Amino acid sequence: MTAERYRRLRQVLECRQPDLTIVTDNVHKSRNLSAIVRTADAAGIGTMYCAMPDKDYKAFRGTAMGSHTWVAVRRQPDVTAALTPLKAQGYQVLATHLASDSVDYREADYTRPTVILLGAEKLGVSEAGCVLADAHITIPMRGMVQSFNVSVAAGIILAEAERQRQNAGMYSQRRIDDASYQRILFEWAQP
Amino acid sequence: MTAERYRRLRQVLECRQPDLTIVTDNVHKSRNLSAIVRTADAAGIGTMYCAMPDKDYKAFRGTAMGSHTWVAVRRQPDVTAALTPLKAQGYQVLATHLASDSVDYREADYTRPTVILLGAEKLGVSEAGCVLADAHITIPMRGMVQSFNVSVAAGIILAEAERQRQNAGMYSQRRIDDASYQRILFEWAQP
Ligand SMILES: C[S@@+](CC[C@H](N)C(=O)[O-])C[C@H]1O[C@@H](n2cnc3c(N)ncnc32)[C@H](O)[C@@H]1O
Ligand SMILES: C[S@@+](CC[C@H](N)C(=O)[O-])C[C@H]1O[C@@H](n2cnc3c(N)ncnc32)[C@H](O)[C@@H]1O
Numbered sequence: 001m002t003a004e005r006y007r008r009l010r011q012v013l014e015c016r017q018p019d020l021t022i023v024t025d026n027v028h029k030s031r032n033l034s035a036i037v038r039t040a041d042a043a044g045i046g047t048m049y050c051a052m053p054d055k056d057y058k059a060f061r062g063t064a065m066g067s068h069t070w071v072a073v074r075r076q077p078d079v080t081a082a083l084t085p086l087k088a089q090g091y092q093v094l095a096t097h098l099a100s101d102s103v104d105y106r107e108a109d110y111t112r113p114t115v116i117l118l119g120a121e122k123l124g125v126s127e128a129g130c131v132l133a134d135a136h137i138t139i140p141m142r143g144m145v146q147s148f149n150v151s152v153a154a155g156i157i158l159a160e161a162e163r164q165r166q167n168a169g170m171y172s173q174r175r176i177d178d179a180s181y182q183r184i185l186f187e188w189a190q191p
Numbered sequence: 192m193t194a195e196r197y198r199r200l201r202q203v204l205e206c207r208q209p210d211l212t213i214v215t216d217n218v219h220k221s222r223n224l225s226a227i228v229r230t231a232d233a234a235g236i237g238t239m240y241c242a243m244p245d246k247d248y249k250a251f252r253g254t255a256m257g258s259h260t261w262v263a264v265r266r267q268p269d270v271t272a273a274l275t276p277l278k279a280q281g282y283q284v285l286a287t288h289l290a291s292d293s294v295d296y297r298e299a300d301y302t303r304p305t306v307i308l309l310g311a312e313k314l315g316v317s318e319a320g321c322v323l324a325d326a327h328i329t330i331p332m333r334g335m336v337q338s339f340n341v342s343v344a345a346g347i348i349l350a351e352a353e354r355q356r357q358n359a360g361m362y363s364q365r366r367i368d369d370a371s372y373q374r375i376l377f378e379w380a381q382p
Binding site: 008015039040041042043071073141144145148151157162 | 199200204206222226229230231232233234235260261262297330331332333334335336337340342343344345346347350351353354357362
């Protein structure tokens, strides 16, 4: 490990956002999940959750790329198991949902502890996910197609979260606690 | 064709942005190109250009999904052939490039006639593409991974273009000329 590399690991940890995360609600295509993990890393997300069957998760881990080294991806059997502990910790759940009562995604406040709930490729966010949501957000679409690819939608929403958190100075001071910082730095610095 | 469907076709054409487009610089994976076409449609792009070998383009057309009905995708043999006529028409070329002289993508003015130049999965924007660019734009990344998936990057940049054009009222009045409007409406309304 070069000094430069070590400096970079520390710099990235200084930007991690312990109160911003993603829950995927039965997103099952490995390439979509991989693109979401990569995008999560870029926004400073350190841990995310995939509600999906164990079989699909194993297939996903089999194809996993580099970004999985940097983001902890935790499987949960369903969306209720994934969201309940986060809600108990005070996270707001923003379901990405093309419903009539959805608000423009730029109206949400992403500086609060936030879960972005992403839906399955065909079915979108499940009924159970919608019930647990605090708000429904949607990205406006001006064309004939009715939805974005899920990883593209994740990128657009996380870019807005990043913008708000940057404006609030949330990338300019360390946000994870000392114990987590030391533990993750140790893990990452392993040869 | 129901009256509702016909109304929707017209509504989408009212939002089309004839002075916003994408050029892909040897992006070769069909699933990335498909996601880019879908995202282009959502931002109101009616025509985009893929600089790529004919063989790869044929493979892409073979897998093409619904969004190709709505966005005209034109192949060009290389990025110079794609960009030169657009530059002659006064388009600015924004290369999406992770260079040291790149500016934050939110600093660009997307209300001007604009080409967003997207680079290949492995190699990024080519030398020829960089030379023809008026500016280099980059999406900030806070993590360990060095780049986004190209379709995710396209989504993030087009969402900013959409935001600026919405604020400028560019989706509130028809922007394509009568002849194009009538021609495309006729094509779309074919059974
Ligand atoms: C292909 S879409 C699912 C479409 C599904 N038919 C539906 O009605 O929800 C997959 C996921 O991408 C995200 N997504 C796609 N387009 C979106 C949009 N315009 N706004 C917000 N999220 C979107 C959501 O998480 C969605 O569940
Ligand atoms: C996987 S990246 C290419 C990475 C390549 N190694 C490079 O250095 O350019 C594929 C394309 O996605 C777009 N892209 C990815 N990350 C980006 C970022 N942070 N800012 C702007 N564009 C990006 C660019 O069009 C890029 O050419």
